Amino acid sequence: MRPVGRGAILRSVARDIGIDSGGRGRLFRGVVSVADPLVSVVLPVCNGAATLPRAIATIAGQTLRNWELVIVENGSTDGTGALAEAAAVGDPRVRVLGLPERGLVPALNAGLAAARGALIARMDADDVAAPERLERQAAFLLAPENRGIGLVGCGVEFGGDRAAQAGYARHVDWLNALATPEAIALHRFVESPLAHPSTMFRRELVSQFGGYRDGAFPEDYELWLRWLDAGVRMAKVPQVLLTWADLPGRLSRTDPRYAPEAFFRLKAQWLARELKRRVGPRRLLVWGAGRPTRKRAAWLEREGIAIDGYVDIDPKKISPAMGGTGRPVLAPEQLPEPTDVFVAVYVAKRGARELIAAELEERGFRAGRDYLLAA
Template structure:
């Protein structure tokens, strides 16, 4: 990746963003490392977004306008924009966010320095609607090195999409965005990581990520917890050790049971659950045994261990797993 020229196409899917579109585009046009082109994909807009986009593109040869209907949603819009990009590097941006003037310059420097395939940036919330988003951003901002992204990839989506710079080659090699039920961005990151892509963070780069009650990740079924968990299960089931050894799940609560059910549907052997609640130990969930957490040391049948105890218990499960000899990212994964 070190020889990739600083030629960047910014792809922005636009859906009824009249109130914020002009500022978003302005923030990306006035980068210290100017993009070669900005592709605005109007995705079934019914407000004034089209006329604003026309005005922005008039006299500016770097701005290119495309259209899709709303059927395929943001995934289809992003896929179209990336397919039409002429540059070797692709940056994503949302029509209601703001990029710091040096964002692309810092990300390009990090891509070259680390020979990376994808570079994230640090994100700040605009008008945060709750503590949950703030916790997610803090967690995503903590991922900086390639091993962080690989280790944490089944906790949550490890990349905040509108803050991405990536090589077009790595994007295409993984198959690009796909239009299907579920989070199109998380699906792409998991495929890229499975393909061996190197992810890093450019800590100097910044994105202001606007939150609202109508933001897709809050309002659309594709980004629901159920769809996220189904995506995790699909890619966990493709891991060789998971296929060969099956899994044991730390946590027999709703999250663990849901993941277990999805893995069983994928044909994965689920050996059982570990739990700390005395009243659960010795009973069953989904017809599978529940063992005491201390039995992690036994590594029953050497299955891959999946931690499903929520953010508050993640550190405890990691400690138990490390003591038991599990290697995170190989035979142990935190999954929430």
């Protein structure tokens, strides 16, 4: 996608919400209506006093002016609530919801319920938004050619130490490579394809498909999988518009709901639904015959998926009937034609996953049609 000039952004948004060219500046440079914002920014926070003022400042400095910031103060004990209230006194577009500490999902849903904008953007207290973030994402969703897109993300800058946190930095690089609806949909079973605080979506998606769910799983990934399964199309603007913090105390590092096994358990139910749509009369093979892969593939079987065999490059694993499963383990060169089998790639190692995809493509398999990357 080509970068969109500021003038084109202004004209597109003004046209789509009914503001003529003479009044378009009011949308971005002045407060159009405190009671009727275009964008609601939902920011849940618990004990974020050290970073919240900076996050608020990056929203206050947005080039799009017709927004509200809904801060859901979730039982903080470090003065976060006082900082949020002070911001609300200084700017009527800032609203504060005070909740007892009930966890992230209730806070997120409270923010969604309070949001008044047609578009909802996510933000976290430790992240930094570029000044044009809301403007560019709103313009994208309001452009006539994007009416079929329900959610838009953006490029993300890794906000941690790349040397010390190389794995997370590589994840950010992987995220940034997924920009089109097709790429996001095809790769959704590998990892979460969107940085949660980088997203903006249409408010009606919540009423149509539901908001966040609480459980032993990452709440944002569950939302993306559920909405994608329902047919919601998601894309990203190419510009880097958010610096995504990677602090030692973030939930994704400390909460078991964000552990790797929680991701695999969650994705199994949605991957199973997708496989039932795509496999048809073909046999299903799982690429990866090691113990961790077989354990994770067993969650697919609990969802009603029949696994007919495995594929592996380890000669020691190749067998007409693997012990304990009774199923064959094939070498890649033994793969039948894609008209006969569908392959779920359950190898999680970066680099190996891409090599497997290249091998399948060379043998005539096509992503989505004949195989899915699932780890």
